[in-house]
Amino acid sequence: xxxxxxxxxxxxxxxxxxxxxxxxxxxxxxxxxxxxxxxxxxxxxxxxxxxxxxxxxxxxxxxxxxxxxxxxxxxxxxxxxxxxxxxxxxxxxxxxxxxxxxxxxxxxxxxxxxxxxxxxxxxxxxxxxxxxxxxxxxxxxxxxxxxxxxxxxxxxxxxxxxxxxxxxxxxxxxxxxxxxxxxxxxxxxxxxxxxxxxxxxxxxxxxxxxxxxxxxxxxxxxxxxxxxxxxxxxxxxxxxxxxxxxxxxxxxxxxxxxxxxxxxxxxxxxxxxxxxxxxxxxxxxxxxxxxxxxxxxxxxxxxxxxxxxxxxxxxxxxxxxxxxxxxxxxxxxxxxxxxxxxxxxxxxxxxxxxxxxxxxxxxxxxxxxxxxxxxxxxxxxxxxxxxxxxxxxxxxxxxxxxxxxxxxxxxxxxxxxxxxxxxxxxxxxxxxxxxxxxxxxxxxxxxxxxxxxxxxxxxxxxxxxxxxxxx
RNA sequence: GGUGCCGUACCCAAGCGGUAAGGGACAGGUCUGCAAAACCUCUAUGCAUCGGUUCGAUUCCGAUCGGCACCUCCA
Numbered sequence: 397x398x399x400x401x402x403x404x405x406x407x408x409x410x411x412x413x414x415x416x417x418x419x420x421x422x423x424x425x426x427x428x429x430x431x432x433x434x435x436x437x438x439x440x441x442x443x444x445x446x447x448x449x450x451x452x453x454x455x456x457x458x459x460x461x462x463x464x465x466x467x468x469x470x471x472x473x474x475x476x477x478x479x480x481x482x483x484x485x486x487x488x489x490x491x492x493x494x495x496x497x498x499x500x501x502x503x504x505x506x507x508x509x510x511x512x513x514x515x516x517x518x519x520x521x522x523x524x525x526x527x528x529x530x531x532x533x534x535x536x537x538x539x540x541x542x543x544x545x546x547x548x549x550x551x552x553x554x555x556x557x558x559x560x561x562x563x564x565x566x567x568x569x570x571x572x573x574x575x576x577x578x579x580x581x582x583x584x585x586x587x588x589x590x591x592x593x594x595x596x597x598x599x600x601x602x603x604x605x606x607x608x609x610x611x612x613x614x615x616x617x618x619x620x621x622x623x624x625x626x627x628x629x630x631x632x633x634x635x636x637x638x639x640x641x642x643x644x645x646x647x648x649x650x651x652x653x654x655x656x657x658x659x660x661x662x663x664x665x666x667x668x669x670x671x672x673x674x675x676x677x678x679x680x681x682x683x684x685x686x687x688x689x690x691x692x693x694x695x696x697x698x699x700x701x702x703x704x705x706x707x708x709x710x711x712x713x714x715x716x717x718x719x720x721x722x723x724x725x726x727x728x729x730x731x732x733x734x735x736x737x738x739x740x741x742x743x744x745x746x747x748x749x750x751x752x753x754x755x756x757x758x759x760x761x762x763x764x765x766x767x768x769x770x771x772x773x774x775x776x777x778x779x780x781x782x783x784x785x786x787x788x789x790x791x792x793x794x795x796x797x798x799x800x801x802x803x804x805x806x807x808x809x810x811x812x813x814x815x816x817x818x819x820x821x822x823x824x825x826x827x828x829x830x831x832x833x834x835x836x837x838x839x840x841x842x843x844x845x846x847x848x849x850x851x852x853x854x855x856x857x858x859x860x861x862x863x864x865x866x867x
Numbered sequence: 868g869g870u871g872c873c874g875u876a877c878c879c880a881a882g883c884g885g886u887a888a889g890g891g892a893c894a895g896g897u898c899u900g901c902a903a904a905a906c907c908u909c910u911a912u913g914c915a916u917c918g919g920u921u922c923g924a925u926u927c928c929g930a931u932c933g934g935c936a937c938c939u940c941c942a
Contacts, residue, residue: 636942
């Protein structure tokens with residue numbers, strides 16, 4: 397069965413066909429490590445992870461590359477913005493290198509906690525300056541650059557297809573009111589490839605180059621690194637939807653101007669996570685990070701479940717109520733898995749009915765990553781009486797390879813009880829059993845209340861009383 | 868000014884031409900001294916409004932109303 401993906405370039409769902417039979421080549425824009433990632437940023441990485449897992453599930457080998465932007469990402473367009481890394485360093489009194497290191501570590505802590513599979517190659521911009529310089533030289537030889545005010549610019553007028561991804565109408569843009577006027581630029585949409593001077597003074601990060609000592613522009617890093625690791629023509633490039641009009645548009649211009657041919661076949665973009673006021677950002681509203689959510693008693697997978705409940709190409713509005721719902725659902729899901737595990741081992745093969753569910757799941761995920769449908773299929777097989785327990789478990793594990801909840805690591809239910817080894821609590825359970833037998837329900841209820849304050853929930857089942865630790 | 872998206876039950880959210888997935892919540896049931904837990908069952912003749920196309924529209928087209936994002940650093 398083939399995989400279908402929505403390609404931003406064509407604005408339509410297309411059958412996915414990789415360039416090489418060997419493996420799928422995929423590049424994802426990574427974080428700029430000047431601050432913590434908020435949960436909206438994290439949504440995009442979950443989407444990319446589901447994409448990667450779906451391709452793996454479909455039988456492809458995937459070569460996944462992600463960058464770490466630790467230099468060159470400005471706070472503003474043109475050559476008048478301050479470097480985000482430098483700004484953060486100045487404000488915190490640390491070195492830019494320390495800042496990058498600290499936030500990179502924090503980023504991957506979140507990344508891993510959400511069960512995202514790590515990219516095969518993680519590349520830092522500062523380790524690839526020579527590759528960027530080589531690319532800029534190539535553009536220079538091709539006549540796509542000019543120097544003004546000490547900086548090297550890319551001239552978009554030398555690239556006729558400029559703006560094709562975003563379907564920009566350059567005439568409209570030129571007359572628009574929101575374009576900064578920059579006297580150095582021949583065209584307002586031209587952008588810097590290499591900076592040698594900044595009005596914010598000396599940068600800590602500077603390298604020698606044919607154009608003088610300086611540092612690279614933001615867009616050039618992704619072009620240089622992706623081509624280094626994936627070749628000059630690769631399959632998939634993803635990122636957030638906001639990257640379409642500027643970052644990815646400029647990447648395409650540089651890359652295709654340099655090579656003279658198509659650079660990427662499929663462009664996939666994740667939609668935004670919104671909050672009450674609109675777009676989630678670092679400057680407005682509560683700055684929500686994964687640690688904040690964990691601090692309020694949620695598991696990282698609760699957030700993953702919440703995200704998978706919506707389609708990656710739809711805006712999703714975050715609310716605590718929605719996260720509560722996701723957490724309850726996820727707990728219920730894990731409870732079912734725990735019960736099944738206590739009962740049986742996963743089947744080695746699926747019967748006809750379970751196979752039908754598995755096929756349905758594949759069909760939905762292979763159709764532009766319909767994770768909400770996939771989730772419904774997971775519930776479907778778990779609730780289908782026609783499917784034996786062992787097959788339910790096996791089918792659930794199969795689907796989880798894509799959904800990534802980590803169902804195989806869920807503890808079997810019976811082991812829950814064994815966790816309680818508090819002698820005081822166990823003694824109280826004994827006392828309550830005696831009281832119940834004597835029909836002294838008042839005492840029994842008092843003991844139950846006491847256990848509650850100790851942090852245990854009493855469950856009376858047909859086979860006896862058990863204790864469960866409160867979550 | 869330009870570009871794109873969305874309005875589906877109490878909430879979240881799929882479906883996008885053939886008669887409404889799933890989850891949560893609520894309610895009922897089994898069990899139980901009661902409760903919790905668990906399990907089962909149930910919840911939209913209707914998908915913002917009004918027109919149009921069609922044998923047939925939530926799905927296509929047009930208009931209207933109401934949200935949102937992007938064109939500026941942003942995932």
